[in-house]
Amino acid sequence: MTADAQKAPERGLEPEQIPEPYLHLGPDRIYNPLTDLTLHENEAFYGDLRDLLSQRRTLDEIPAPASDFLRAHGWVVADDQRIDQRFHLKYVSIETHTICNQACYFCPVAYDPRKPHFMPTEMFDDILRQLASYRETIDGVKLINYNEPTVDKRFLDQVRSIKEAGLPPAVLTNGTGLTPDRLDTIVEMGGIRFLSINISTLDREKYAKDRGGDHLDLVLRNMEHARHLPVAEQMEIVVLGTGDEVHQRDYEQINELFADSRFETKFYEVMDRAGYLEVGLKPTEPHRKLRGCNVVGSRPLQHLHISPYGQCVLCSEDYDHHYVVGDLRQSTVEEVLTGPEIAKLRRWVYGREEAPEDFICRGCIFALTED
Secondary structure, eight states: OOHHHHOOOOTTOOOOEEEOTTOEEOSSEEEETTTTEEEETTSTTHHHHHHHHHTSSOGGGSOHHHHHHHHHTTSEEEOSTTTTTOOOOOEEEEOOBOOOSOOOTTSGGGTSOOOOOBOOHHHHHHHHHHHGGGTTTOOEEESOSSSOGGGSTTHHHHHHHHHHTTOOEEEEEOSTTOOHHHHHHHHHHTOEEEEEEEEOOSOHHHHHHHHTSOOHHHHHHHHHHHTTSOOEEEEEEEEEEOSSHHHHHHHHHHHHHTTTSSOEEEEEEOBOTTTTOSSSBOOSSOOSSEEEEOSSSOHHHHEEEEOTTSEEESOTTOTTOOOEEEETTTSOHHHHHTSHHHHHHHHHHTTSSOOOTTOGGGGOTTEEEOO
16 A cells, blocks of 8 residues: 555544445445455345445434444445555456467457567566465466467466466466466466366367467367366366357357366357457447446456556556556556556546546446446
């Protein structure tokens, strides 16, 4: 926490207690991304919190057992200068290089590939050292954003370093470089937290057209080797497509092929990367009233996205890095996550402050809104 944030309020000027402003409101539940807790409508004090949020009652009008519970569990918080600096770090992506060996129609890399650059190993190791302070809340450290992690010759060393830091490695890959030897080595390490292999079809010609590379046979050989191995606690196959009948058929064929494996097959429709692409799911019109982010938790509160240059960005959908929240060549992880830039963007994402008309979240299908 920054020095200013650590200052206590002046004597006699206690901050006002308010409902947590960073909640995700569902029809029958309320989720707090800062505590990772959910309150369901059939649980005690759910109605009291709903009344506070809708201003049907004030905190003074809530009975003591309920108000005490809401304060104790983070549903009611102090409205002080630290309120937008808080975070609950759960997911980290460290893009250790800029290279991808495919050019998928659903990815910006196919339209604007980046110049090759590799994160220095010393920077990678220093980032892990800092992240170790958050090991109790981090659920996954992945080596990807728009790159293919297995392209890096240091891939296995990077996985090993994450494990040695006491952090859970997460590998999301197209499967081309997940060779039998590498898979066996990961198993010998004790496995990883999460493995996701994305594949779109069993049709070799369609695969090559969709992805700009004739890699299907290679990927299937690697996946066949992995099918019964304890490579990860959670192993997924993600079948990507546009949600049409062809996509459904591809999913069913892949699901059948790996039905008796450790993999769970998932059906995912591609999205337009918050307006970057012409293809994929997108809002029918720009969102007017932003009220949060719901893409694998909350990007501004639970995620840290690190580029190969050490820059940190608000969201993985920001391919061109319009929303840089810090630079780990100049700042620490803690300073980035509590800094003024990310605090401002949190206010924009959750509607605490009006965001610009062209703000990235207004064009994202994962935005929570009051539209």
